[in-house]
Amino acid sequence: MNPRRRPAARRGGGPLAGEGRWAAAFLAPTLLGLAVLSAGPILATLAISLTKWDLLTAPKLIGLDNYAALLTDDRFLKALRNTFFYTVVSVPLGLTIALGLAIALNAKVRGIAFIRTAYFLPVVTSTIAIALVWQWIYSADSGLLNQVLGAVGVPSQKWLSDPTLAMPSIIAMSIWQGLGVNVIIFLAGLQAIPSDLLDAASVDGAGSWARLRNVTLPLLTPSIFFTGVLSLIGSFQVFDQIFVLAKPRPTEATITVVYFIYENGFKFFKMGYASAASWILFLIVAVFSAIYFRSQNRWVHYQ
Amino acid sequence: MITDGSGSGVGRRRLLAFIGATALVVSACGGSTASQSASAAVASATPATPASQAAVSPSAAPSDAGYTGPEATITYSIWGDPQEIKNQQAIVDAFHATTPKITVKVTVSDWEPYWDKLQTSIAGGDAPDVFAMDGPLFPDYQTRDVLLDLKPYIDRDGYDLGQLADQAVTDFTTPDGQFGLPRDLNVVALYYNKKMFDAAGIPYPDDTWDWAKLTEVAKKLTLKGADGKTKQWGFYTESTDMENYWSELVWQNGGDIISADHKTSLVASDQAAGGIQFLQDLIWKDKVMPDAAITDALGDAFEQGQAALESNGSWLVATHLAAGIDFGIAPLPKGPAGQATSINPTGAVIYKGTKNPDAAWAFVKYLASPAAQTKLMELKASLPANKAVLTGPFATSFDGAKVLADAIAYAHIKPSFKGFNDWTTALQTELDANVFTEPKKTAKQALTDILPKLDEILAAQ
Numbered sequence: 001m002n003p004r005r006r007p008a009a010r011r012g013g014g015p016l017a018g019e020g021r022w023a024a025a026f027l028a029p030t031l032l033g034l035a036v037l038s039a040g041p042i043l044a045t046l047a048i049s050l051t052k053w054d055l056l057t058a059p060k061l062i063g064l065d066n067y068a069a070l071l072t073d074d075r076f077l078k079a080l081r082n083t084f085f086y087t088v089v090s091v092p093l094g095l096t097i098a099l100g101l102a103i104a105l106n107a108k109v110r111g112i113a114f115i116r117t118a119y120f121l122p123v124v125t126s127t128i129a130i131a132l133v134w135q136w137i138y139s140a141d142s143g144l145l146n147q148v149l150g151a152v153g154v155p156s157q158k159w160l161s162d163p164t165l166a167m168p169s170i171i172a173m174s175i176w177q178g179l180g181v182n183v184i185i186f187l188a189g190l191q192a193i194p195s196d197l198l199d200a201a202s203v204d205g206a207g208s209w210a211r212l213r214n215v216t217l218p219l220l221t222p223s224i225f226f227t228g229v230l231s232l233i234g235s236f237q238v239f240d241q242i243f244v245l246a247k248p249r250p251t252e253a254t255i256t257v258v259y260f261i262y263e264n265g266f267k268f269f270k271m272g273y274a275s276a277a278s279w280i281l282f283l284i285v286a287v288f289s290a291i292y293f294r295s296q297n298r299w300v301h302y303q
Numbered sequence: 304m305i306t307d308g309s310g311s312g313v314g315r316r317r318l319l320a321f322i323g324a325t326a327l328v329v330s331a332c333g334g335s336t337a338s339q340s341a342s343a344a345v346a347s348a349t350p351a352t353p354a355s356q357a358a359v360s361p362s363a364a365p366s367d368a369g370y371t372g373p374e375a376t377i378t379y380s381i382w383g384d385p386q387e388i389k390n391q392q393a394i395v396d397a398f399h400a401t402t403p404k405i406t407v408k409v410t411v412s413d414w415e416p417y418w419d420k421l422q423t424s425i426a427g428g429d430a431p432d433v434f435a436m437d438g439p440l441f442p443d444y445q446t447r448d449v450l451l452d453l454k455p456y457i458d459r460d461g462y463d464l465g466q467l468a469d470q471a472v473t474d475f476t477t478p479d480g481q482f483g484l485p486r487d488l489n490v491v492a493l494y495y496n497k498k499m500f501d502a503a504g505i506p507y508p509d510d511t512w513d514w515a516k517l518t519e520v521a522k523k524l525t526l527k528g529a530d531g532k533t534k535q536w537g538f539y540t541e542s543t544d545m546e547n548y549w550s551e552l553v554w555q556n557g558g559d560i561i562s563a564d565h566k567t568s569l570v571a572s573d574q575a576a577g578g579i580q581f582l583q584d585l586i587w588k589d590k591v592m593p594d595a596a597i598t599d600a601l602g603d604a605f606e607q608g609q610a611a612l613e614s615n616g617s618w619l620v621a622t623h624l625a626a627g628i629d630f631g632i633a634p635l636p637k638g639p640a641g642q643a644t645s646i647n648p649t650g651a652v653i654y655k656g657t658k659n660p661d662a663a664w665a666f667v668k669y670l671a672s673p674a675a676q677t678k679l680m681e682l683k684a685s686l687p688a689n690k691a692v693l694t695g696p697f698a699t700s701f702d703g704a705k706v707l708a709d710a711i712a713y714a715h716i717k718p719s720f721k722g723f724n725d726w727t728t729a730l731q732t733e734l735d736a737n738v739f740t741e742p743k744k745t746a747k748q749a750l751t752d753i754l755p756k757l758d759e760i761l762a763a764q
Contacts, residue, residue, distance in 0.1 A: 055426045056447040140596035158596040161740050247599050248543040249728065251736050266419045268725040269443060 042282070049275035055265070059272065066276035076277060078252045079260040083281075086171060086256065087235035094175040094231055095182060095224065102186030103212070116187070123180035131244035134173045135160070138245075160245060163253035170254065174241050178234070182227045189223030190216065221300040232292060236285045257281045369402060375662035376406040380431035382417035386621075390682045397678060398669045405662045407433075425449050425654065432657040433666055436483055436650040438474045442721040444652070445475075445482050451653040452480035456664045467671055470716050471648035471688045483650035484671045487685035489616045490710040491551055491645045492703075493633045494623065499524055499535065499611040508612070508633035510642075514555075514581060517612070517636040521591035524611035537591035539603065539610035542582060542739040543731060546645050546717055548614040548635075552578030554645075554715050555638025561761075565720040568757040570730065571750040578638065579738065579746035587742040595740040605630075616647075617707045621683040624701075632703025634710060646714035648688060686711075722764040729756050 049066055053059035070076045105116055122130060137144045138159035146156040159169040193216060201211045239258040246254040255263075257277060265274030381391055388411040395407045410431070412420055418440070424430045436444065444450055457464065464472050464481070471485035495508050505520055521537030528534040541547040550560055558575030561568055569575060585592045593604055605613035606626045613619075614635060623630055635644050651670045653663045669675055676687035680697050686707055687693045698705040720726075733753040737743040744752070 054447060055422050056444075056449050135599075139601075140599070141593075141601055158740075160599065161596040163736070248735075249732065251732060253736075263728070266422060267728070268722070269422075269447075270725075 045275045045278055048272055049279050051272040052270075053272040054269035055271045056269070062272070066273050067280070069273070070276055070280065075252070075255065076257075076260055079255045079257045082167060082253065082255060083236060083238065083257045085167060086174075086238055087232065089168070090171045090174055090235050091228065091231045093171075094178055095227060097175060098179050098182030098227070099186055099220075099224070101179065102183045102190060103216075105183065106187060106190045116183075119183050120180035122177045125177075127177070127240040128244055130173065130177055131241065135245065135247075138169055160247075161251075163251065166246070166251070166254045170241050170245055173245070174238065177241075178231070182231070185223050185227050186220065189220045193219045218301045222302055225296055225300045229289065229292065232288060233285055236281060236288070370405060370662065370665040372404070372659075372661045372665075374404045374406075375659040376408065377432040377657070377659050377662050377666060378408045378410065379666070380410050380412070380417070380421065380434040382414045382435060383411050384413075385411075387411060387684070390679070390684050393682070394670065394675045394678050397674065398666060401674075402665060402669070405665060407666055425656075428656055430654040430656065432659055432663045433651055433653055435486065436475070436652045438647045438650065439717055439719045439723045439727075441475060441483070441650065441652075441719055443723060445477060446721050449655050450482040451655045451657065451660060451663075452482060453484065453653065453664065453667070454480040456660075457481060460668075462668065466690055468648070468688050468690060468693060468711060470646055470711070470714065471650075474648050474716055474719055475650045475652070483652035484667050485648040485688035486651045486670045487676075487679055488646060488648040488688050488711075489618050489685055490647075490707055490714050491546065491548070491614060491616050491635065492706055492710055493635050494605055494613040494615060494619070494630050495633060496605065496608070496611050497629045497631055507631055508636070510634050512633065512636040514636055514638055518585070518589055518591070521585070521612060522589060525591045533590075533593070534609070536593055536604050536610040538585055538612045538614075539592055539598075539605045540582070540614040541598070542586070542595060543735060545727070545731075546616065546647060549579050549582050549734075550715070550717065551614070551635055551644050552581050552638060554578070554643035555635070555640055556581070557638075557640030560718045561720060561726075565764075566758075566761055568726070568730075568754055568761065570757070571747070571754045573747070574640070576745075576747035576750050579734070579750065581638075583738050583742060583746055586739060595735060617686055618684070620701065620703075624683065630703075632706045634706060642713045644710050644714045645717050646711060647717035649685070720761075720764075722760055726757055726760045729753060729760060 048059065050061060050063060051059035052062050052065075101119065105112060105119070140146065140156060140158040140161065143159070145159060150156060157165055159165050197215055197219070198211055201215050206214065237258050238256050239262065242250050242254055242256050242259050243262075246259075250256070250259055258281070261274045261277045261281070264270040264277065379391070379395065381387065383391075388409060391409055391411070395409055399406060417435075421430065421434060430449070436450075456462070467485055468488060471488045472481075475481060475483035475485070493508055493512075497507065500507055503524055505523060508517075508520070517538070523537070524535065525533060525537035526535040542549065545553075545560065553560060553570070553575045556574045556578035558572050558578055559569045560575070561570075570579075586594050593601065593610075598604070601607060601609070603613070603615075603619075603622075604610035605615070606619070606623055606628065608626070608628060620632075634642065651667045653660060653667060657663050671689055673689050673691045676689040676692040677696065679685060680687050680692055680700050683701060687697055693708055693711075698708050730753055733749050734746075737749045738746055
């Protein structure tokens with residue numbers, strides 16, 4: 001062994017030395033929580049997905065039958081399609097609107113704090129309460145939306161029961177509901193942009209659009225990346241909006257994967273089947289997250 | 304799992320972001336309903352407790368007069384609204400007064416979370432000692448061996464099942480035993496708004512009414528405002544569950560829902576489809592009833608004072624009274640094959656793993672007793688299941704009560720079989736989307752389309 005490689009020389013080098021030790025100490029509660037409360041159940045779900053299990057009697061090992069059945073289950077495929085549609089529409093649209101709002105709300109005008117608070121309110125309101133209000137907005141009979149549209153001559157629509165309108169209506173509510181979180185993160189990102197960079201750009205003759213495009217947006221990409229991850233994962237797991245808005249039960253146009261999982265696990269006594277569906281969802285989310293993370297080299301700029 | 308291949312310097316911040324995101328994926332998936340209870344449930348997938356064995360051979364022999372066991376506290380779970388917990392608490396308090404040695408703790412949940420909680424608590428071996436059981440869902444629990452057979456207790460105490468409404472008792476009977484006693488029951492009848500009938504000078508509905516008469520009167524009572532919009536509907540019901548009206552229409556037309564052995568779906572027969580077609584026609588052809596899109600927002604149009612007639616359950620009596628509607632109750636109109644309605648009991652069942660089977664049995668017995676059933680009657684919550692009350696004071700307890708009590712004679716039990724939720728969800732999704740919410744298909748066509756799926760679900764049970 002190389003005599004110079006004494007323990008003393010390694011101080012500060014190993015993962016559990018110096019700062020690393022503190023980092024480990026601070027991470028420990030979270031990691032422990034993840035291991036016990038998340039990793040354990042997730043692995044258990046994998047085991048359950050290989051069984052026919054009704055939750056109440058002994059499970060029966062059936063190999064990959066649940067997965068095979070899911071791939072030919074019309075309702076599951078519709079749930080997958082609806083979930084993809086929800087994600088593909090709500091994530092980019094939600095982020096774009098939030099970004100625009102954040103830039104507008106970054107202005108220094110009187111009462112801005114109040115307006116910012118107003119945009120954050122839906123975030124701290126329960127989905128149930130929000131859905132009740134939106135049910136009234138969307139009401140086919142005398143809803144606010146139909147009354148407003150009726151005033152300008154647009155005929156009444158069945159926002160929540162028309163198969164082509166139901167999912168877009170739910171997406172609109174979800175975007176409104178989730179706006180506050182993204183706006184706050186973008187606002188924080190905007191305010192972290194050093195003003196000297198913007199000033200320098202101005203001096204160089206950049207107009208407001210050029211400053212936004214060449215300075216603000218690139219420096220905001222870490223925030224966009226972060227909110228993107230949150231939105232992506234959240235969208236794939238959309239449940240509560242469906243649970244409360246799609247009355248009396250989701251149709252083929254509004255069922256989502258997590259609702260499908262809930263329905264099979266807790267209503268149809270098919271916990272094995274539900275577990276297999278949740279693993280398919282898990283893999284889909286993991287793959288999309290991985291692709292998303294890989295993409296960041298190309299567009300995310302860390303200062 | 305996601306892997307971050309880069310080990311470069313840039314990686315540190317990225318790695319932190321990655322860990323954060325992984326945690327999100329992981330925790331978010333962990334939050335999905337299926338996996339939450341899974342690990343706890345695996346450990347006790349086969350609940351077999353000493354108590355349940357003790358229960359099979361009751362040792363002590365307390366007299367019918369009362370409970371002679373040790374002091375005990377038992378839990379009693381029900382679904383319902385805050386009013387329902389008040390109703391049941393009143394009955395529980397009365398029980399405690401007569402049997403001070405047993406304390407009963409009541410917990411109430413909304414309908415959906417009630418069943419979620421029940422399943423997970425049974426899987427975890429920590430279910431309530433006594434809980435409410437909906438007739439149609441009973442087989443899904445009984446066949447999974449989680450309910451206590453009451454037969455040994457009934458025999459031991461010489462308890463007379465004949466004092467309870469027959470259909471309500473047999474709904475909880477299997478070849479293996481008696482797995483619950485009815486706590487209350489519900490039938491469906493025709494509510495009518497007296498003021499609307501008086502205003503139009505039309506005589507109130509009676510037992511001579513048939514489908515044609517219903518359509519005729521409902522048309523007369525459907526009134527449009529100056530803007531062409533309907534401001535008063537002739538008729539209202541819920542099309543989202545068979546019990547509110549369409550199963551009755553199927554029976555009134557000579558059809559049926561499912562075969563006696565629960566292996567074959569019968570809903571696609573001409574008779575069954577004809578019954579469901581009548582409901583579609585009320586909405587889309589005769590236009591005397593609001594469609595689902597309107598109903599979703601409006602709620603119960605009859606309760607809102609916007610419909611003249613309603614086919615619905617006896618559970619709505621208290622609600623309609625509270626809404627200040629001046630209403631009467633008539634039998635459902637007869638169909639081509641005669642009179643029929645639906646009856647659905649709520650049972651009180653005992654968890655097989657209970658540590659206090661004797662105390663639980665004493666309580667379940669009390670719930671079905673004339674004393675408790677009289678209280679139930681006073682609350683107008685449901686029909687009493689005990690004949691002494693049902694055929695006695697109940698009939699005169701409010702205007703229309705006799706019609707409800709008499710309806711039991713021609714009532715069909717609401718279908719009750721293993722896989723009920725799975726089967727009805729498939730069927731109702733098809734009906735909602737293509738028959739009731741939009742008239743995209745005739746009833747016959749929709750039912751024929753969904754039939755293979757329905758029978759597939761039955762075959763998988």
